[in-house]
Amino acid sequence: MPETINIGLIANEVSRRIFSTFGWDLAGSFDTNYSCINGDEHELETHPYDCVFCYPDARLKKTIYLLTDLKSYSSSSLGSRSFRNILQSLAKAVECARISNDWKKEVGIADDSACEIHGMLFVYNHDHDYDKNFKKHLQSISNVELDLPEDAVIFVFGPNDINFLENITHDRQRLATEYRLGDTGHFKFFYPKKVLKPIPEISLDRLPAELLLSPFIIMSYDQPHFDNKGHAKGYVVYYKGTGNSVEEFHYLLNYLLTQRLLSSDHKISVRAPYLCDKAELNLATAKENIVSQYHDMREFKKRLDEIELQSMPRTVQVYSQDKVGLDRKNRKSQ
Numbered sequence: 001m002p003e004t005i006n007i008g009l010i011a012n013e014v015s016r017r018i019f020s021t022f023g024w025d026l027a028g029s030f031d032t033n034y035s036c037i038n039g040d041e042h043e044l045e046t047h048p049y050d051c052v053f054c055y056p057d058a059r060l061k062k063t064i065y066l067l068t069d070l071k072s073y074s075s076s077s078l079g080s081r082s083f084r085n086i087l088q089s090l091a092k093a094v095e096c097a098r099i100s101n102d103w104k105k106e107v108g109i110a111d112d113s114a115c116e117i118h119g120m121l122f123v124y125n126h127d128h129d130y131d132k133n134f135k136k137h138l139q140s141i142s143n144v145e146l147d148l149p150e151d152a153v154i155f156v157f158g159p160n161d162i163n164f165l166e167n168i169t170h171d172r173q174r175l176a177t178e179y180r181l182g183d184t185g186h187f188k189f190f191y192p193k194k195v196l197k198p199i200p201e202i203s204l205d206r207l208p209a210e211l212l213l214s215p216f217i218i219m220s221y222d223q224p225h226f227d228n229k230g231h232a233k234g235y236v237v238y239y240k241g242t243g244n245s246v247e248e249f250h251y252l253l254n255y256l257l258t259q260r261l262l263s264s265d266h267k268i269s270v271r272a273p274y275l276c277d278k279a280e281l282n283l284a285t286a287k288e289n290i291v292s293q294y295h296d297m298r299e300f301k302k303r304l305d306e307i308e309l310q311s312m313p314r315t316v317q318v319y320s321q322d323k324v325g326l327d328r329k330n331r332k333s334q
Contacts, residue, residue, distance in 0.1 A: 010072045010124065010126050011050075011072035011123075011126075012030070012051065014124050015051075015053075015068070015070055015122050015124075017169065018162065018165045018166060019053055021165075021168070021169045021172065022055075022189065022206060022207045022212060023055055023205045023207065024053045024054065024055045025053070025054050025055065026051055026052065026053060026054070027052045027053075027054045028107035028108070029106065030050065030051050031048075031050055031051075032049065032106075033047055033048040033049065034046060034047055034049075034096070034100055034102055034103040034106065035047075035102060036092075036096055037096045037099050037100050038092070038095065038096055042096070044092070047089075047092065047093040047096055048093075049067050049068065049093055050068055050069055050070040051070065052065055052066065052067055052068060052107050053065075053120065054066065054107070055206045055208065056206065057116075057208050058191070058206075059191070059208075060116065062115055062116050063115045063116075064115070064118065064208065064209070065097075065107060065109065065115055065116070065118070066119065066120040066155065066209065067090070067093055067094055067097050067117065067118070067119050068119070068120045068121075069086065069089075069090050069119070069120070069121050069122070070122045070124070071086070071121070071122065071123045071124065072125075073123065073124070073125060074125070074127045074129075075125060075127055075129040075130040078123070078125055078130050078134075078159070082137075083121070083123075083137055083138060083141070084141055084145075087121060087141055087146055087154060088147070090119045090154055091119065091146040091147055091148040091152075091154065092147070093119065094117060094119040094148065094149070094152050094154070095147070095152070097117050098117050098149065098152070118152055118153045118154065118155065118209075119148075119152070119153070119154040119155070120154065120155045120156075120157065120209065121154060121155070121156045121157070122157045123158050123159060123162075124159065125159035125163075130159045133160075134158030134159055134160060135158065138156060155210070155213065157213070160240075161212075164238075164240050164273065165212060166315060167273045167312060168217060168238050170315040171313070171315075172187060172219070175221075179221060186221055187219045187220070188205065188219065188220045188221070189204055189205070189206065189207045189211075189218070189219055189220075190218035190219065190220055190235065190259075190261075191204060192211075192259060193259055215239065215240050215241060215251075215252075216237050216239045216240060216252065217237075217238045218235055218236070218237050218238070218261075219236045220233065220235050220236075220266075221233070221235075221236065232267065233266045233267075234266050234267035234268065234269065235261060235267070235268045235269070236269050237252070237256070237268065237269065237270045237271065238271055238312075239252065239270050239271070239272040240272070241272065241274070242272075242274050242275060242279070243272065243275050243278065243279030243280075243282055243283065243309075244276045244278060244282070245282060246282045246285045246286050246289070247286075248282070248286075249282055249283045250289065250290070252270070252286075253286055253287065253290055253304070253307075254290070256268070256307075262300075262303050262304070267306070267308075268306070269307075269308045269310055270307060270308065270309045270310065271310045271311075271312040272309070272310075272311065272312055273311075273312045273313075273314045274314075275309070279309060279311075280309060283309050287301075287304045287305065287307075290304065291304060
């Protein structure tokens with residue numbers, strides 16, 4: 001039994017490390033439950049949950065609370081598991097959390113108008129051997145079937161999403177040393193300019209859940225010159241795709257164009273952990289196609305040619321089950 005429990009705790013350790021990288025915090029207690037408000041309808045006495053992540057959303061001017069269910073599976077058990085019941089249970093927990101004064105007190109919510117409460121399912125593959133499309137497990141499950149409140153969302157982070165974010169977490173630390181930034185605090189996250197509720201700043205310390213699930217995550221940085229006179233600014237675009245088609249890079253380059261990231265002289269590096277052998281050629285072709293649409297403008301072509309595509313070292317974090325269990329025991333005793 002202790003070994004099984006420790007495997008479950010691995011997802012907790014991974015999620016804490018990843019989401020702290022993107023500016024999220026934890027609220028309330030771990031591994032607890034609260035009384036079900038809709039007991040007759042839900043046929044439950046309590047709702048268990050693993051933890052609650054939270055972050056301020058600059059666009060909404062609210063704090064987002066994510067009632068989180070953490071799962072850790074081997075590849076064999078993950079591939080055969082149904083997530084319908086898990087998501088239904090999480091939807092009920094979110095519904096009750098929104099009206100539970102006890103739960104809000106536990107996580108520190110004092111003003112309902114200043115927050116939003118949603119759910120998150122975090123599915124970690126602890127043996128790193130799952131290579132299938134996790135989203136196929138979820139295609140047949142709708143919000144209506146889950147009985148999720150109309151304005152509520154359940155964000156699902158599957159094995160591929162988590163592995164991508166793990167790679168960014170490690171690479172960000174590596175680049176901080178390479179760019180002589182001192183620490184990762186010199187990186188800022190890029191917010192899209194064209195959103196329903198635009199914000200005056202586009203480089204902030206936190207990213208919302210929906211952007212963490214997007215095909216790419218963009219960071220900005222200020223790199224000091226070697227003579228310590230001035231700074232060189234740039235963008236790192238972390239790309240989740242393989243680059244197996246020209247169309248992939250059409251989409252990426254057009255996104256950079258619409259976000260006006262090509263209008264400055266900032267260095268742009270596209271870093272990707274899953275690139276295929278044809279990625280460089282496909283990017284070059286995409287650049288040529290887009291330049292031709294702009295009548296071969298010299299300056300525009302030069303700007304596109306300066307975009308670098310870099311294969312990013314993949315990182316697989318190995319956890320000791322005994323150490324994870326000991327770390328958790330020590331935290332609870334403090």
